[in-house]
Amino acid sequence: MxxxxxxxxxxxxxxxxxxxxxxxxxxxxxxxxxxxxxxxxxxxxxxxxxxxxxxxxxxxxxxxxxxxxxxxxxxxxxxxxxxxxxxxxxxxxxxxxxxxxxxxxLxxxxxxxxxxxxxxxxxxxxxxxxxxxxxxxxxxxxxxGALLPPDAKARMTAITERLATLHTLFGQNVLHDEKDWQLVLEESDLAGLPDFARNAAAQAARERGQEGKYVITLARSSVEPFLTFSARRDLRQVAYEAWIRRGEHEGEHDNRPLIREIVALRTEQAKLMGYASYADFKLDDSMAKDTSAVERLLLQVWGPAKEKAAAERAELQDCARAEGMNEPIAPWDWRYYAEKVRQAKYDIDEAEVKPYFVLENMVRAAFDTAGRLFGLTFTERPDLPVYHPDVRVYEVTEKDGRHVGLFLHDNFARSSKRSGAWMSSYRDQENFDGAVSPIIVNNNNFSKGEPTLLSFDDAETLFHEFGHFLHGCLSNVRYPSQSGTSVRRDFVELPSQIYEHWLAVPETLSTYARHHQTGEPIPQDLLRRLLAARNFNQGFGTVEYTAAALLDLEFHTRSDAADTDVAAFERSVLDKIGMPAEIAVRHRPTHFQHLFAGSGYAAGYYAYLWAEVLDADGFEAFLETGNPFDPDLAAKLKTIYSSGDTRDPMELYTAFRGREPRIEALLKHRGLTQSLGDA
Incomplete structure (x- = not known):
């Protein structure tokens, strides 16, 4: 053959x-x-x-x-x-x-x-x-390690080889647990679940040979709606505990021994290079520069976030008590009662909103926003080969018809796909020995439905990954090593996160948020309530993320990492920072793929918050003009997307914004300004 x-x-x-x-x-x-x-x-x-x-x-x-x-x-x-x-x-x-x-x-x-x-x-x-x-x-x-003596070079090579194996095994273990687990439900178990969640569970059951039943999987798009809407507290606990224990099972798929070895090897690697810790080594080549700058940013947000989360917890506890639940709120209760409080405070619920967020329309919104900002056009190419029937391929062109690249969109969860959402490339742009156009893929893990309906968070994820796609697609550099997203880790999230803001522009939602049955646009009253509720539960969201970033930093600032008891270390860190018992860290160590299925975000999970300072401040520039599609600013923003690693990131940002970023816009965006003033 x-x-x-x-x-x-x-x-x-x-x-x-x-x-x-x-x-x-x-x-x-x-x-x-x-x-x-x-x-x-x-x-x-x-x-x-x-x-x-x-x-x-x-x-x-x-x-x-x-x-x-x-x-x-x-x-x-x-x-x-x-x-x-x-x-x-x-x-x-x-x-x-x-x-x-x-x-x-070497x-x-x-x-x-x-x-x-x-x-x-x-x-x-x-x-x-x-x-x-x-x-x-x-x-x-x-x-x-090019400047190291020969014996240290040999050890660096051995460490790098072993880490590559451990990273691969870690990711495969998480995928195994996600493929292996399912919660099979009968009709009588569905109390509280809205139609979209029932339909997705029925679809998942059919895909797993459980015709006539309903299945919840460990795909985020399956388990989160279940935790949000299921009236069955016992089943919520079962799903929640399976979700947080991925990679934490005795036997061949246990990630705890892998984490111990990964952290110890990274620490040894850093010491060979003359650094006190792996975080010091990693951050030396970042915008942040050192651990103190990262810690300062995280703790600046941590206090106000905890305060806001405590106020949210009190509201949730009152709601639970009113419904006859007198036990303290548990982690598997938070999303359920948060949704009820959101309904009461803003007269809005996910089941009312979701029918207006059809996947196809949200994709079109992302495309058309890129058209208005950057002059791009997307044409589906069903004639081109794909690796799975779910994948859609689009040709991307300039207004004048010039070919820019190909975009592959792979949106649905399946057992053969790792969890999460990510952008990757099959080929990077370059202009070295002739023009080479990019071929880029966005992966999401939405639950397939007829049609597929998204939560607002899902739609933000779609826009986020599309922002990464634009960073690769709009790249206009000479050398492949500088192409697209080949930038520092705490800068790479700026193009993705700033793009999320255009989803929430009222004009975008009025145009593309249309009911899946009637085609009617989202009612203005519902739109107002939806946007008013955007800061709701941000204490929870900020706490679960920031705790994960602090945990990452603690893992990688240890000077002696041998024999780390992963569970005990996690508990000690969370106790030290005062983690609320009702909130779980967004990624527990045994399934924290950002850290342990590769080294890209190791000592770097803070990058999302670092970049959020930039993206919130950057989008504020558009708001200051009164036009979210201001052409002059869009042209400056395009320079960030197109420059790859040809220029220093802060130089790129200040050329766009006219000054260095300020944190106030982030605090406002997360609804933390009042808490900050009280802290």
């Missing part, structure tokens, strides 16, 4: 020929790609000519293209539509890729050429993007 990875793809726009790619195609393609990449690096280091930007840095940018193409397909499929065969390949190859990348990063001859250029950078007459690329490449080598 021919292997598509060894052929030139004739699919339109170079989209992977998903209909022809099989699991067995990946190992030989990976092996070839790594060997080819090593040969490319050897050609750079063996060049007898003195190092130049062209024969070293640009040659590195050209290297690894075959491997990147194969990896782009594999890692996306493994996240979105995995199989036993793909999971086996992931376990086998994760340490091999780590070893491969470290072999290049190649002394390659680093010598880069270091020579770095020392002479002021004399090389480089363009600004080239100078930044050289400086960032040099820093990347140093942070990988």
């Amino acid at each position: 021919s292997n598509p990875f060894f052929e030139t793809w004739t699919t339109p726009f170079g989209l992977p020929p998903f209909d022809r790619i099989q699991a067995e195609h990946f190992p030989p393609a990976f092996d070839h790609g790594m060997a080819e990449n090593i040969a490319e690096i050897a050609a750079i280091t063996g060049n007898p000519d003195a190092p130049t930007f062209a024969n070293t840095i640009e040659a590195m940018e050209r290297s690894g293209r075959f491997l990147n193409r194969v990896g782009g397909v594999f890692w996306n499929l493994n996240s979105s539509n995995t199989t036993d065969a793909l999971e086996t390949i992931a376990r086998d190859y994760a340490p091999k890729f780590a070893q491969h990348s470290m072999r290049i990063a 190649d002394p001859a390659l680093f010598a050429r880069v270091a020579d250029l770095y020392e002479r950078r002021a004399t090389l007459d480089l363009a600004p993007d080239q100078l930044r690329l050289l400086e960032r490449q040099h820093l990347g080598f140093v942070r990988s």
Whole structure:
């Protein structure tokens, strides 16, 4: 059988020929790609000519293209539509890729050429993007251990390989628990559930061979509505405890021993690099710069958030007591009584709102907002191959018809897909050896329905991931290493989070929030009540997030991480910060994939709040003009989306805003300003 990875793809726009790619195609393609990449690096280091930007840095940018193409397909499929065969390949190859990348990063001859250029950078007459690329490449080598003695380099490589295996196993264990668990319900168990939740549970039951019954799964879009509406407190507790205990079961899928080893290895890694803790190491290359800046931001929000949550809890307890429930509010009660209080305070409930948030219409809202702000047009291409029938493909063009890229939208939960929502790319934009257009995917985990109805939070998630898509799609850079979202972690959430604000623009909702049966727009009175309720329960939301970010920081600021008892450590941290007993941390350690299924957000979960300071302050600029689609500001914002990592992030932000960001807009957006004044 021919292997598509060894052929030139004739699919339109170079989209992977998903209909022809099989699991067995990946190992030989990976092996070839790594060997080819090593040969490319050897050609750079063996060049007898003195190092130049062209024969070293640009040659590195050209290297690894075959491997990147194969990896782009594999890692996306493994996240979105995995199989036993793909999971086996992931376990086998994760340490091999780590070893491969470290072999290049610690190649002394390659680093010598880069270091020579770095020392002479002021004399090389480089363009600004080239100078930044050289400086960032040099820093990347140093942070990988290029300046370490040989024994420390060998240990860094061993640690990196082992971490790659542990990260892969961690994610697979969470997916196993999510696939393995279901709560099967009879008609008599559905008290309190509105039609959309019943329909989604019936659909989930059909997909799992439970025709005539109803199934709640551990997809957030399934379990959260159940916790919000089910009148069965006993069943809410069952669902809640399964949700928070993912990855926390004795046996082969237990993530606790993996966390202990991951944290210990990261601490050792940081110490090899001369840092006191992994957080110090990680944050040294961030906008925040150090742990004290991160802690200062989190604690600035933590106090007011706890105060607001305490006031919310008192209201919930009163509501529960009025309904005859005299026990203290438990974590599986919070969403249920919060919805009742929201109905009473704002005369609004999710079951009334959700029929107006049809998935198709919200997608169109995201598209049309991008059209108004940035001049983009989206045309569905059902003729193009996809990796699963749920996936929709759109061609993205400029107003003049120029092709910009492809957008793959994969919106529904399924057992072969990891939980959460994320953006990823099959191919990044570049203009190096000719123009290369991006191919980008957004993954969500909505419960499929006829039609699929979203909560307001779901719609915000859709806009959030679409903001990441725009960051990749609008990228207009020369070199692939600087493309799209290849920016610092605490800046990458700005383009995604600022885009969420356009969902709540009254004009957007008046146009696209339409009843799924009648097509009528959302009534203005309901719209007013919906927007008035946006700050409701923000104490809860801010507490569960900020606690997770503080827990992340505590895990990674330890100077001695050996033999960490994960559960005891979690309890001690939450006790220390005064975590309310009725609220669970948003991600408990054993399923905290941001931290332990990879290193991207390790010591970096604060990034969402850091970026929220930027996005709230940034959107305030549009409000100040009186026009959320102000064309001059939109053009400045487009520069942030299009610049990738060619410029310093704070420089990009101040060029857009005219000044550095201020925290007041975030506090106002979260409804914490009154609490801050009282604190």
